[in-house]
Amino acid sequence: MRKVWSSPNQTGELMSVRVLILGVGTVGKGVLKTILGKPEFSVCGIASSKGYIYSENGLGQEALKQMAAGKKMSDAADFKQGSAMELVKEKEYDVLIELTTTDIKNAEPAFSYMGEALVRGKHLVTSNKGPLALHFHELDSLAKKNECMMRFEATVGGAIPIFSTIRDYLADEKVGSVKGILNGTTNYILSRMFEERIPYATVLKEAQDRGIAEKDPSYDVEGIDAAAKLAIIGASVFGKKNAYSEVKRTGITHVTPEILELAAQRNYRIKLICSADSKGMEVSPRFVGLSDPLASISGTTNAVTIETGSAGPLTLVGRGAGQNETAAAVIADLVNIEKNTR
Amino acid sequence: MKASLKVILRDTPGQLRKALEVFENVNANVISVMHVHGEKVGDEVPVEIIFGIPDREALQRMEILLRESGWKVLSIGKIVQLSRITVGIIGHIIGTKSFEEMITKVDELGANVCDFSIRMPAKNIESSALLTFESENNECTENAISEIGKLCEKYGLLLIKPVS
Ligand SMILES: NC(=O)c1ccc[n+]([C@@H]2O[C@H](COP(=O)([O-])OP(=O)(O)OC[C@H]3O[C@@H](n4cnc5c(N)ncnc54)[C@H](OP(=O)(O)O)[C@@H]3O)[C@@H](O)[C@H]2O)c1
Numbered sequence: 033m034r035k036v037w038s039s040p041n042q043t044g045e046l047m048s049v050r051v052l053i054l055g056v057g058t059v060g061k062g063v064l065k066t067i068l069g070k071p072e073f074s075v076c077g078i079a080s081s082k083g084y085i086y087s088e089n090g091l092g093q094e095a096l097k098q099m100a101a102g103k104k105m106s107d108a109a110d111f112k113q114g115s116a117m118e119l120v121k122e123k124e125y126d127v128l129i130e131l132t133t134t135d136i137k138n139a140e141p142a143f144s145y146m147g148e149a150l151v152r153g154k155h156l157v158t159s160n161k162g163p164l165a166l167h168f169h170e171l172d173s174l175a176k177k178n179e180c181m182m183r184f185e186a187t188v189g190g191a192i193p194i195f196s197t198i199r200d201y202l203a204d205e206k207v208g209s210v211k212g213i214l215n216g217t218t219n220y221i222l223s224r225m226f227e228e229r230i231p232y233a234t235v236l237k238e239a240q241d242r243g244i245a246e247k248d249p250s251y252d253v254e255g256i257d258a259a260a261k262l263a264i265i266g267a268s269v270f271g272k273k274n275a276y277s278e279v280k281r282t283g284i285t286h287v288t289p290e291i292l293e294l295a296a297q298r299n300y301r302i303k304l305i306c307s308a309d310s311k312g313m314e315v316s317p318r319f320v321g322l323s324d325p326l327a328s329i330s331g332t333t334n335a336v337t338i339e340t341g342s343a344g345p346l347t348l349v350g351r352g353a354g355q356n357e358t359a360a361a362v363i364a365d366l367v368n369i370e371k372n373t374r
Numbered sequence: 375m376k377a378s379l380k381v382i383l384r385d386t387p388g389q390l391r392k393a394l395e396v397f398e399n400v401n402a403n404v405i406s407v408m409h410v411h412g413e414k415v416g417d418e419v420p421v422e423i424i425f426g427i428p429d430r431e432a433l434q435r436m437e438i439l440l441r442e443s444g445w446k447v448l449s450i451g452k453i454v455q456l457s458r459i460t461v462g463i464i465g466h467i468i469g470t471k472s473f474e475e476m477i478t479k480v481d482e483l484g485a486n487v488c489d490f491s492i493r494m495p496a497k498n499i500e501s502s503a504l505l506t507f508e509s510e511n512n513e514c515t516e517n518a519i520s521e522i523g524k525l526c527e528k529y530g531l532l533l534i535k536p537v538s
Contacts, residue, residue, distance in 0.1 A: 288464055294504045295462060
């Protein structure tokens, strides 16, 4: 694996790993906050959709603190208008942290940022689902060819360590299947419909008022977000080539309070389940028996069950989104890269 | 496979051991033996034996051997373990032939529809239903669910499958 910039400086101290952060939105701010307390990392550049700031020796802590607290990047004295690609392509850094907006139609421009960084031999951490759901194998082979690490824990299940569990803890196990609840919004809606016996449209409105569902909720309720996450699992765990287009997808918009009630009489809950194995991938509302740990996952919580050969089924439960949770997954990946490349 | 035999024994010592000699002959191993004393007539008592046996052929041979040796066999056969599968169906079900077709299809595949519940909240509002069928093995279950899925697609219904 390619080593990061780790040679001791003249005073004998280990120099810090230089990171470039693309995207300083909800997740980016969370990552900035945490990274500032870690001397082993130094942020040498950050970028938004409008421009960037960069300093080869690391940006000032105070400026970064203010940005983490919400100050506009464009107000910084050294702000340069331009594309983040200029940073990715031309500047010096060790790890790219890609936290820009997800695009599930063509994955751009994030896919190009990631590809360019890997070609240049930079390690990659991302929370952005689009490029991995659509182009996992291209990125993975670029990473291998250029001896880089590519980490994407934050793309699926927030703070739940799905990929590191499979990669590290279950390294010797054959994973038979992965199934789970990977979209908090739809799980919240189904939970509320069940608890209150109220129709889908009423709960959706409530979720929108509470900021749990978007104004245009289709990305969640049609199962698109869940399918993108499942595609990343399908590609990385089961080697699926055209993972996203292969996912069979059904959303929750037709689920009724009556079916939830009928199901409850037979000791079932209905959940939007993502399931993947070597045969295929599917996102759809499913009956889950009460003895299955997934049945008791309510609200915006996420959970995933990994079926293994000898360890049996392992279920991990946690918060599937949120600034701190997602940032925690990004930082865990970054620390993992640092440990593996020093 | 698992099978069961109900045979009449005389209520005297050594009878059961004699009957079980046939089991060795066909490589069957006894799982449980129950004397049905409630059905005893004179000194004849029915005994129900559950056992494992390699295949149907061995079971046929066992029956022939038992009858040839003069045992009164009341019943013998494979024990079929049925599993119950419930699926949910949402949409405009009433007034279409969707359910009749599903029941026929499931039947043809060797499964058996044993329960059906439906909620119809109001006219023009989608109905919600549960369909339960019994199936002998996984293959039969998978085929039945897949055929129900095709019919749901044909009639524009939402199918909710159990998570496996
Ligand atoms: N929020 C969560 O809980 C969560 C959880 C898991 C994964 N994620 C994923 O993490 C990523 C970031 O999420 P977020 O909630 O932080 O989003 P966000 O608040 O909308 O922030 C997105 C950031 O990306 C920047 N950006 C957009 N296009 C860019 C471009 N072409 N070049 C450079 N920067 C660009 C935006 O800049 P401007 O400010 O200039 O527009 C903004 O700073 C997304 O891919 C999301 O799907 C989020």
